[in-house]
Amino acid sequence: MNKEIFSEIPMRTWNWLGVNEAVVDKDLLVESQNLDIKIEADHQEKMLVEYRKESYGIVNINIGENASLKLTQLQLMPQDCDHVNEINVVLEKKARLQLVAVETGAKSFASKVNIILKGDKSQADVSLLYFGDGDRSLDMNYVLEFQGRKTVGNLEVYGGLMGESQKIFRGTLDFKQGSKQAKGYEKENVVVLSSGVRNRSVPIMLSGEDDVVGNHAVSSGKINEDKLHYLMSRGLSPAEARKLVLEAAFNPVLELIDDEALRQEIDSYIKERLENE
């Protein structure tokens, strides 16, 4: 079989659920495009990574003491491509990461993000938007590892699924022993628009330290009918109404994208998908 394990959850569970690992075509992993970034101490940087053609992208980042990085990663691959991407980040003392990730393209994709909050008082704020339609397959594995004291990690995920798309999102908050007074928060809100969807969520929390606060929450449900009816009563078509509701749901991530043109592109992309459904 020409498949290979691309990513695994930090702690395995029942095999029948099919969430323990992401398996991808070996061919996708043959040649990677690596981007190694070092943010020097006390520096502030912004970066944009875009995936628009078939590739295996790896971004390795070290954020120095008291430095910060805003990383925006957009995956806008054509619908007939498969794709894998990977982000690995280590944060030093008081370093700050803001990661804005959008996964709306590709026929089938797998992504993994591994963030290590190594330095005391380091912080990572991760906002992810994913959207699946047609028969697309979405596989995401995000891990926030708390090593330093008073570290903070927030993982907010907003998703929309329609058609016969299949999605797995694994989000792990891993509090290592010694990560005293760390705080971790994870939230995933999924709006499901079609009956053919398969939606799998694995919100994991691991702790070897008592002096931490960890919370996670997942909600999955169909689009609010009352909102739809209200908007349709104001003259919007069903597609327009759904688009508007979904846009509002995605707004917490979209508004973090600095480039107006890119924001419009994502917006248009989702609108087009909704209309074609």
Place this chain on the structure above:
Amino acid sequence: MAQEKTYIEDIERTLYDIKNVDKSKYKSQSGLTEDIIRDISARKNDPDWMLEFRLKSLEVYNQLSLPNWGPDLSELNMDEIVTYVQPDAKMTGSWDEVPEDIKETFDRLGIPEAEQTSLAGVGAQYDSEVVYHSIQEDLVKQGVIYTDMETALHEHEEIVRDHFMKLVPPKDHKFAALHGAVWSGGSFVYVPEGVHVEIPLQSYFRLNAAGAGQFEHTLIIVEKNASLHFIEGCSAPKYNVTNLHAGCVELFVNDGARLRYSTIENWSRNMMNLNTKRAVVGKDGVIEWVSGSFGSHVSMLYPCSVLKGENAKCEFTGVTFASKGQNLDTGASVIHCAPHTSANISTRTISKAGGKATYRSAVKVTKNAPYAKCSVNCESLMLDDISRSDTLPTMDIEGDEADIGHEATIGRISDEAIFYLMSRGVSEDEARSMIVRGFVEPIAKELPLEYAVEMNNLVNIELEGTMG
């Protein structure tokens, strides 16, 4: 300034750790072979189909691997486990006929006393065989059957054959296969249509022999619009060798029926508790699980509810307390197979003194279950920084009409809560005590009365110094 931690004592185990001299009438050889299984089957005078079932299960056992997830089970050596220990006692309906040492054991555990005050029937298993079974006469007149599995196998063979390991087939996992091969003892309950068993039935499983396994099978059928509360208790004294518990519980809750299945598991700290429990629920039926896991060295226990009929419901309430030397991997799973099914899973875990508590769950909503609703809530309390607490839920939802929510929290007793209570005039120790009691209260209030004492042991806390 050095700060002290909050100390919460382990459950008082003296009561459970009293060992009887091993007076077993017969013990199989240790290990697992076809000869041993044939021997067990012959001693039980199994029908031919059951012997065949056992042998097929052995084949499956030999084919399957240990799970590649969950706690490490490598220390379990089946070659050292004695799978069948026949006590020197016959099954009876009178405590006076139970051998004195065995009766004293159950006396200490409060079983005969509970039978007098709050139970409609009792089953008591000692090692591999049930030694006592009783049921109130009025229930018998209503057609309720409550007996040991061996008697049921002979007196109600067709019912048993139609249901035995149909919910938990031997191929399910390696220890289900092991159970199919060597099962012995357990309880059989049949509640006819429309009959409400108002007072609970209780089966208690005691494993006394060192290095032995207990493989009791519990089969409960609650017919349409009937109801039952069944209580299961289990314990064993501690030995320096590994004991194994691989029981199996199969619950058939038919249309409109209701079953509450309560368990307090308090195995000794040398026990590998690899138990499988599953319920199937018909239209408008309700399964309620109340599960307390306090004992054992290693546990893997995840009661599963298959909501097969429209509007079927599941309520799961569980508490797990993992202390020194314990790795308790517990949780629940729910499979929604019909429209308008609903489930509510609520658990609390506590870990201390190097104990490891894992909450693991699965919620599966199939395409055939529009308008399914499920709410999962898991709260974990860690009492020191040498313990572990892990939460691993999975949701697998097909379709667009399901409404699923999951919430989990992890942390320790908050300083703010302590300070607030102290500001209201409560002493520091009492404040901590109140918080821990409050933490397990949602579970404690669901426990049967006779287990309230046991739960009180859990919250019998000893507090010293200030918060760490």
